[in-house]
Amino acid sequence: xxxxxxxxxxxxxxxxxxxxxxxxxxxxxxxxxxxxxxxxxxxxxxxxxxxxxxxxxxxxxxxxxxxxxxxxxxxxxxxxxxxxxxxxxxxxxxxxxxxxxxxxxxxxxxxxxxxxxxxxxxxxxxxxxxxxx
Numbered sequence: 001x002x003x004x005x006x007x008x009x010x011x012x013x014x015x016x017x018x019x020x021x022x023x024x025x026x027x028x029x030x031x032x033x034x035x036x037x038x039x040x041x042x043x044x045x046x047x048x049x050x051x052x053x054x055x056x057x058x059x060x061x062x063x064x065x066x067x068x069x070x071x072x073x074x075x076x077x078x079x080x081x082x083x084x085x086x087x088x089x090x091x092x093x094x095x096x097x098x099x100x101x102x103x104x105x106x107x108x109x110x111x112x113x114x115x116x117x118x119x120x121x122x123x124x125x126x127x128x129x130x131x132x133x
Contacts, residue, residue: 005025006023006026008021008023009022010041016033019033019035019040021047023044023051026048026055027047031047031051032046032047080108080109080115081109083126084105091109098119098122098123098126099122
């Protein structure tokens with residue numbers, strides 16, 4: 001195989017409710033999955049290393065593509081930013097009121113992470129009953 005570049009692809013699967021990773025030019029199908037983009041990127045490093053060892057060559061890594069989720073249950077990055085904007089609060093003010101760090105809220109709004117557990121439940125309650133905030 002004379003491969004000069006390859007792609008790393010990370011995408012959200014509505015069906016599996018997780019992120020899937022693949023190396024289309026190196027391996028068939030998805031080679032890993034995880035709950036966050038960061039987790040899948042780490043798993044892709046391992047898949048990439050094994051695939052390149054089996055090829056016996058070192059093609060240059062091309063682009064890493066992240067395909068964002070269209071919908072993740074009730075919560076997606078746009079709904080969190082929209083909810084915050086409906087209160088007229090800055091990211092810092094909103095994060096403080098819901099007990100999250102500013103960087104966590106920013107990652108939620110960018111779609112890099114998704115709230116889970118009590119944070120997801122709190123956001124759902126706040127969206128239905130704004131008076132609790």
